[in-house]
Amino acid sequence: MEAAAVFTAGISANLWSALPARAASAMGFDNARHLLSRTSFGVTPGEIRVVESQDFELAVDRLLADPRREAMTPVPAWIGLGPAEMRRRQQAAESERKQGADGKKLEVVRPVQEQGRELRNWWVEEMLVTDQPLVERMTLFWHGHFTSSLMKVRYPASLFRQNALFRREALGNYATLLKAVARDPAMLIYLDGMRSVARQPNENFARELLELFTLGEGHYGEADVKAAARSFTGWSVDRGTGQFTERAGQHDDGEKTFLGKTGRFGGDEVLAILLAHPRTAETVVEKLWREFVSLKPDTGEVRRLAALFRGSGYEIKPLMRALLLSPAFRDPAIRGALIKSPVDLIVGTVHVLGLPVPEKTGLVRMLQGLGQTPFDPPNVKGWAGGESWISTYTLLLRQQFLRRMIEATTVAPMEGGMQMANRPNRRADRREQLPAADGSTLQMMEPPRPVEGRSLRDAGHEARLGPTLAGADGPLLLRTLLPRQPLDGVNANGTAGAIVATALLDTTYQLK
Amino acid sequence: MGRVLLLIELKGGNDGLNTLVPYADPKYRELRGGIGVPRERVVQLDERVGLHEKLLPLMESWKAGDLAILQGVGYPYPNRSHFRSIEIWDTASASSQTLSEGWVAQAFNGTPIAKGIGVDCIVADTNALPSTGPSLRTIVMQDAENFLRQADTIGTSSGTGAGGNPALQHLLAVRHEINAAAAGLRDRLRSAPAPVEAYGQEFLLGRQLDLATRLLTAKVPVVAIKVALGGFDTHANQAPTHERLLSFLATNLATLRKNLIGAGLWKDVVVMTYSEFGRRARQNASAGTDHGTSAPHLVLGGGVKGGLHGIHPSLTDLQDGDLMHTVDFRNVFATLAQGCWGQSCDFGLRQPQRLGFLT
Numbered sequence: 106m107e108a109a110a111v112f113t114a115g116i117s118a119n120l121w122s123a124l125p126a127r128a129a130s131a132m133g134f135d136n137a138r139h140l141l142s143r144t145s146f147g148v149t150p151g152e153i154r155v156v157e158s159q160d161f162e163l164a165v166d167r168l169l170a171d172p173r174r175e176a177m178t179p180v181p182a183w184i185g186l187g188p189a190e191m192r193r194r195q196q197a198a199e200s201e202r203k204q205g206a207d208g209k210k211l212e213v214v215r216p217v218q219e220q221g222r223e224l225r226n227w228w229v230e231e232m233l234v235t236d237q238p239l240v241e242r243m244t245l246f247w248h249g250h251f252t253s254s255l256m257k258v259r260y261p262a263s264l265f266r267q268n269a270l271f272r273r274e275a276l277g278n279y280a281t282l283l284k285a286v287a288r289d290p291a292m293l294i295y296l297d298g299m300r301s302v303a304r305q306p307n308e309n310f311a312r313e314l315l316e317l318f319t320l321g322e323g324h325y326g327e328a329d330v331k332a333a334a335r336s337f338t339g340w341s342v343d344r345g346t347g348q349f350t351e352r353a354g355q356h357d358d359g360e361k362t363f364l365g366k367t368g369r370f371g372g373d374e375v376l377a378i379l380l381a382h383p384r385t386a387e388t389v390v391e392k393l394w395r396e397f398v399s400l401k402p403d404t405g406e407v408r409r410l411a412a413l414f415r416g417s418g419y420e421i422k423p424l425m426r427a428l429l430l431s432p433a434f435r436d437p438a439i440r441g442a443l444i445k446s447p448v449d450l451i452v453g454t455v456h457v458l459g460l461p462v463p464e465k466t467g468l469v470r471m472l473q474g475l476g477q478t479p480f481d482p483p484n485v486k487g488w489a490g491g492e493s494w495i496s497t498y499t500l501l502l503r504q505q506f507l508r509r510m511i512e513a514t515t516v517a518p519m520e521g522g523m524q525m526a527n528r529p530n531r532r533a534d535r536r537e538q539l540p541a542a543d544g545s546t547l548q549m550m551e552p553p554r555p556v557e558g559r560s561l562r563d564a565g566h567e568a569r570l571g572p573t574l575a576g577a578d579g580p581l582l583l584r585t586l587l588p589r590q591p592l593d594g595v596n597a598n599g600t601a602g603a604i605v606a607t608a609l610l611d612t613t614y615q616l617k
Numbered sequence: 618m619g620r621v622l623l624l625i626e627l628k629g630g631n632d633g634l635n636t637l638v639p640y641a642d643p644k645y646r647e648l649r650g651g652i653g654v655p656r657e658r659v660v661q662l663d664e665r666v667g668l669h670e671k672l673l674p675l676m677e678s679w680k681a682g683d684l685a686i687l688q689g690v691g692y693p694y695p696n697r698s699h700f701r702s703i704e705i706w707d708t709a710s711a712s713s714q715t716l717s718e719g720w721v722a723q724a725f726n727g728t729p730i731a732k733g734i735g736v737d738c739i740v741a742d743t744n745a746l747p748s749t750g751p752s753l754r755t756i757v758m759q760d761a762e763n764f765l766r767q768a769d770t771i772g773t774s775s776g777t778g779a780g781g782n783p784a785l786q787h788l789l790a791v792r793h794e795i796n797a798a799a800a801g802l803r804d805r806l807r808s809a810p811a812p813v814e815a816y817g818q819e820f821l822l823g824r825q826l827d828l829a830t831r832l833l834t835a836k837v838p839v840v841a842i843k844v845a846l847g848g849f850d851t852h853a854n855q856a857p858t859h860e861r862l863l864s865f866l867a868t869n870l871a872t873l874r875k876n877l878i879g880a881g882l883w884k885d886v887v888v889m890t891y892s893e894f895g896r897r898a899r900q901n902a903s904a905g906t907d908h909g910t911s912a913p914h915l916v917l918g919g920g921v922k923g924g925l926h927g928i929h930p931s932l933t934d935l936q937d938g939d940l941m942h943t944v945d946f947r948n949v950f951a952t953l954a955q956g957c958w959g960q961s962c963d964f965g966l967r968q969p970q971r972l973g974f975l976t
Contacts, residue, residue, distance in 0.1 A: 203853040203903065256700050442783070495787060495788055497791055500795065501767045589782075612772065
C-alpha cells in the first residue's frame with residue numbers, strides 16, 4: 106500500500122536543504138499512522154495527512170527538532186509552598202475534619218489530597234493540549250523509570266518539580282537527568298535518601314539506583330549497594346523550602362569500594378562510575394525499546410543503540426532518532442504489536458474523538474481504575490506495562506470506558522462537558538472514608554442524559570463525529586483508528602458513526 | 618475438594634490493641650489513656666485479653682469454637698507505608714523484596730488446578746493482588762449482573778487472526794477468559810438464591826458478602842473470594858469510626874456464618890481478616906493512632922480450631938514504639954494454603970511453621 110505512495114508526493118529534497126541531501130520520499134499513510142501512534146496520544150486523519158507526504162527520516166527529525174522544555178498548561182498556584190507550611194495546613198484541615206459528630210468526619214478539603222488531584226488533572230490537561238505529545242510521552246516514560254509516588258511523598262509541589270525536570274530533559278541528556286534525580290527532593294523523600302545519614306545509611310535509593318536506574322540485577326553485589334548508600338549520605342531535603350540540601354555533617358566521608366573502585370566517594374563519584382558502565386545505557390535502551398518498538402527487545406540492536414547512546418554522552422535525542430529509524434521500528438510486522446497503556450487509551454481516545462472534557466477528574470479516575478494513575482506508580486519498579494495492562498478486570502473496564510466515550514459523543518454535553526462519574530469532584534469517593542493510601546473505589550459512571558430523542562439503548566452503537574473525524578469515509582476511519590485488520594467484523598459500508606463505534610470496541614483498538 | 622478461602626481486607630491498618638484488648642495490662646491504660654477501651658466494655662476471653670464490645674456478635678462463633686484469633690501477626694523490618702505494606706502482605710514478600718505475584722497465586726504455582734469452570738478466584742473489591750499470577754484466573758466484579766452484562770458485549774470470535782502478534786494473542790486470551798468465566802458463572806449466579814439473612818448496606822462490604830454468599834451457595838468452584846472493608850486509617854478521633862467499623866464487621870460476619878451454616882457450607886469455608894499493619898502502641902495527640910506493625914487477625918469457619926492462638930505481643934518490649942510481631946503472616950498463609958487447598962508452600966520462609974488454627 107505504501108509502495109504505491111513512494112516517490113509520489115511533491116516534497117523535494119531542496120525544501121530540506123539544511124538537512125543532508127537525499128532522495129526524499131513520501132512515507133505513505135500506514136507508515137505515518139504507525140510513527141504517530143507510537144509517538145503521540147491518539148492519531149486523527151488530519152494529523153496523518155500532514156505526515157504521510159513526508160520522508161520518514163525527515164519526519165522523525167522534525168518530531169525531535171525543537172522539544173518543548175516547559176508545559177503549556179499554566180502551573181498550579183501552590184508549587185512554591187514548602188513542606189513545613191504544607192504540613193501546617195494539612196494538620197489544620199485534619200483537626201477541622203475530625204470535629205464531626207458520631208464518628209463521621211466532616212468533609213474538609215485537605216491540601217495534600219486536593220493538590221494531588223489538581224496535579225493529576227494538570228498533567229492530563231497538558232497531555233491533551235500539548236503541541237508536542239512526544240515530549241509528554243517521554244516525560245511519562247521518565248516518570249515510570251525514576252518513580253516517585255504521591256502516596257508516599259505526600260508533598261505535591263515536589264512531584265510537580267520532578268515532573269518539570271522530566272519534561273526539561275525529556276529529550277535532553279540522561280547523565281544530566283540521573284544527576285538531577287539523585288538530588289531531586291521527591292526522589293529523596295520517596296526512596297528515603299533524606300533519612301540516610303552516616304550513622305545509619307538507608308539503602309533504599311542506592312539499591313534502586315543500581316537495579317532500576319542503571320545496571321540492572323545481576324551486575325552488582327550487596328557490598329556495592331552498601332557502598333553506594335554510604336556515598337549518598339547527607340543528601341537531603343530542606344524542610345522549610347523543600348529544596349535539595351547537602352548536610353556535610355551527616356555524610357560518611359570514609360573510604361568505600363564500589364564496583365571495584367576505591368576512594369572516599371560521594372554521590373557524584375558513584376554516579377560517574379555508573380555512567381561509565383556499559384550496562385547503564387543498555388538498561389535504558391531496553392526500556393525504551395519496550396515502550397516504543399515491541400515487547401521483545403532485539404539483543405543485537407539494543408547493544409548497537411546502547412553503544413551509540415553511551416558514545417554520545419547519553420544524549421537522548423540521537424538515541425530516539427536511531428530507535429525510530431531502526432529497521433525493527435519500521436517493520437510493518439510490528440504495527441499493532443504494542444498494547445495501549447491506559448494513558449494511550451484514555452487521552453488518545455479523547456483526542457481522536459475531539460471530545461471537550463473540561464473537568465479531568467473523571468479521566469484520572471478511569472486511569473486509576475485501569476492501573477496508571479499519574480504521580481502514583483504502583484511501586485518503585487514503575488508500571489510493568491505490556492501484557493500486564495490487560496487483565497479480565499481492566500479489559501472489561503476498558504470496553505466500558507470506550508462505550509461511555511461513544512455515548513458521550515451521542516448525547517449533549519452535561520454542564521461543563523462530558524461527565525464521567527456521578528459526582529466528578531474530589532468528594533466523590535468519600536463514602537467509606539477510605540484511607541489516603543487506598544486506591545479508592547471506582548465509581549461506575551451514571552448514564553449520560555440522552556438528547557435529540559435518541560434512546561440510550563441506541564447510544565453506543567453509533568458515534569457522532571466531531572471535527573477530528575468528520576468527512577472521513579469508512580475505510581479511512583478504520584485505517585486511522587485501528588493498527589491492523591479489525592477482528593470482530595466491522596461493516597465498512599455502515600454509517601461513519603457506526604464504523605467509529607465498532608472500531609473503538611474492536612479488540613485491535615487496544616493495540617498501537 | 619478443599620475449602621474456599623474468603624479473604625477480608627481491612628483497609629487502612631486496623632488498630633489491633635482496640636480490637637483484641639489486653640485489658641488486664643496496666644501498660645495498656647498508660648499507652649491508651651484517652652482512647653483505650655474501658656474494662657467494662659471488653660468482652661473478656663481470658664484473664665488477659667478480650668474483644669471490643671462492638672465485636673459481641675462474634676461471640677456465638679467463639680462459643681461454638683469456630684473463631685480463631687491469631688495474635689501478633691506481622692513481619693520483620695515492618696514497613697509503615699499503606700501501599701507498600703499491603704503489597705508485602707498480598708505478595709507474601711520479605712520487607713525488602715518486591716514481588717509481582719500474589720500469595721494465593723504462588724500457592725498454586727506448578728500445580729495446575731482442575732479447570733472446573735472458567736474462573737478460580739473472585740475479587741469483589743478492587744485489589745486483586747493476592748490472586749494475581751499466571752496460575753490462577755481471577756475475575757474482579759463488584760456486581761454479578763453488571764459483570765455478566767459487560768461480558769456479553771465483549772465479543773467472542775476466536776480470533777484466529779492473531780498471527781504471530783503476542784500482544785493480540787494476550788488480548789484474545791484474556792477475552793477468552795472473560796467469556797469462559799461468564800459462561801461458567803451465568804447460570805449458577807442467576808439461579809443462586811438470595812442470602813436468607815440480608816447483609817448491612819452501610820459499607821460496600823455488605824454487598825460484597827452478598828455476592829460471596831451467592832457464589833458459595835451456588836457452589837461455584839473457586840479457591841478464594843476476596844472482599845474488603847475500608848476506613849481503618851484512624852489517625853484522629855479514632856473511637857467513633859473504629860467502633861462503627863468493628864460493629865459492621867462483626868454483625869456481618871455473624872450473618873455470613875448463619876447463612877453458610879444454614880446452607881450447610883460452613884465447614885467448606887475459611888474466612889480470614891488481614892490488614893496492612895496494626896497501629897502504634899501509644900495513641901497520638903489527636904485521639905487517634907498512627908501506622909504501626911503487628912495486629913491480631915480473625916479466622917472463622919466450620920473447620921477452624923477456635924480460641925486464641927499465638928502469643929500477644931508485649932506492651933513493654935516495644936521496637937520504635939511498636940509491637941513486635943510474634944507470628945509471621947507468611948506462616949498464616951502457609952497454614953491456609955495447606956489447610957484450604959492442600960498446597961505446600963513456605964513463601965520464602967527459612968523456617969516455616971504450620972500453625973494449629975485449622976482442623
